[in-house]
Amino acid sequence: AKKCFAQGVPLGDVNPLGRAAKPKQAFRTDAKCADGYVVLGGWALPETGGTENAPWFSLKIFPKDAPWLFKEDGSSQWASTSAEFLGTMAALKAFGWLEGGSVGWPLMGLMMQMADVLIDIGGKLRLHWRPREENQEADNLTNEVFDGFDANRRVALRLGDLPLELFLSLQNAYADFDQKRKDFKMVNPVKTRTSKKIKLAEKTAW
Template sequence: MQNYESAELSAEQLEAHFRADEAKGLMICTTEAEAKRQYGEHSVLIAAMGAIMKPNGDIRPLHDGTHGIGLNNRIRIQDALHFKGGITVDFIGYHIAYQGWAAGISERRAGWIIGWIDDCEAGGWMIAGRRLTEFTGRLNFVARLLLWIRPFLAPLFSFQAVLNRGTVARAPTMVCIALTFLRSELKKGSRLESVLQPWPDPRQAFRTDAKCETGRVVLAGWSLKKGLKPSDAAWFAVEILPSQLPWLFKEDGSSQWASTTAELLASYAALHAFGHLATNGRRDNLRLVVNAGTDNRSTPAIQQKGLSNKWPVQAVHMQMVSRLHACHKICRLQWRPREENVEADDLTNFKFEKFSLANRIIVEL
């Protein structure tokens, strides 16, 4: 193929130009046959060369003088692409990992959140209203993908609502706890969420109940893994005293006020006792849903929507979220009428006649 006349007249200058580009690593010296062998015959484009004379006497090479070949349109400068491609992509603070079927926030954004919380702690949890507004605003974008953090943002927004932008104040205890929890989870690597549809098991895995009395709380539950016969089921029943978990009791020893917390704690104990929180040391792409029954109406709402930010319900919820996320599972509690949850209720009253003592699992705090 003949080059354009402009290139033929400037052959010596073009040759010097190419040598300089080769020295800079912008071109390689090869032959047509070797280029086709190395890059593939269909990847090698051949076009007539042209040249444009500059006012200073230099020349500008035209590598795609034949416009029909469209060489320039096929060139992709990798570090100048808006989306650089590959199996992982970062974009304005978000991160997509195609190979792991996961999406979330970038490592840099997670590091910024952790650093912000570290600075607050180093300053004695004294927070300026302007900085808090900026922080919660960014967390709004984070929560679009990391759904697990949504229930724990409520204390931050409540504090922001009463804190003037120009005011500096010490964060309330609940805000400090929420920030510490977010930092802990992000440090564990919880910046990504699976985008796969969870695999729902329509069967309930276990049923639980809790009994709150003055001076004690009883948590109990039984597994439905082997069917609906209590005599074949693994089960547990544990009594909690004020000296063991004082935050479940008031000064007079009453615990009835903490019934929702106790019910959620019973579900968490069942997840642990029946092996649903066991990990195999690696992250599975398949995300499992553990369905369970309870006769408390509040706990399903807490698990599904994260409606409560009260203490100590929030503490138990944090623990459940952390452990479930680590083993890549979701727990969905389903309300059952009290008369349909008699077996679990019997266990809270230490009535073990329907169950085999050989199947009892000892749960320790």
């Protein structure tokens, strides 16, 4: 039977009668997108106590690490949804769960990578959005404010630790396609259609 995940935590085998169990929160994450960097932050909800008993991570990413999250001017705000999804993957990796419509890029590629990972471990992931005021601890981690967290419980995490092999191969193919598309547009510019009003004005009078 497949394992169910609610924000990354296995809930046990699927109920054969199809009765939905109440999801148990495993972790909370957030992502901060700024000019020149992105910060992913998250903490695992402990069985007892608060953040002082929680494993946590705060991962700062620069354009040289993940150019696909940044535009040429260094801005990353446009990729906030992708960054938040990457934060979920970071939490799954940091806290040990990976052992054993129309969507834009790079979010589509990250979703494909996540699906591939979940297939490998036989898992199912449910994500629940929370308002910022209900997710303050994770928001603090993205701002690199670690008050309330035990430094000894910080999980060492690098971007290279995340299982992104499939995504990176797709990213290379996407980048190649995007460049060819731009080159094609330069060689074959789209002709602007002349309005009917202008055509009538330019028409030679007989």
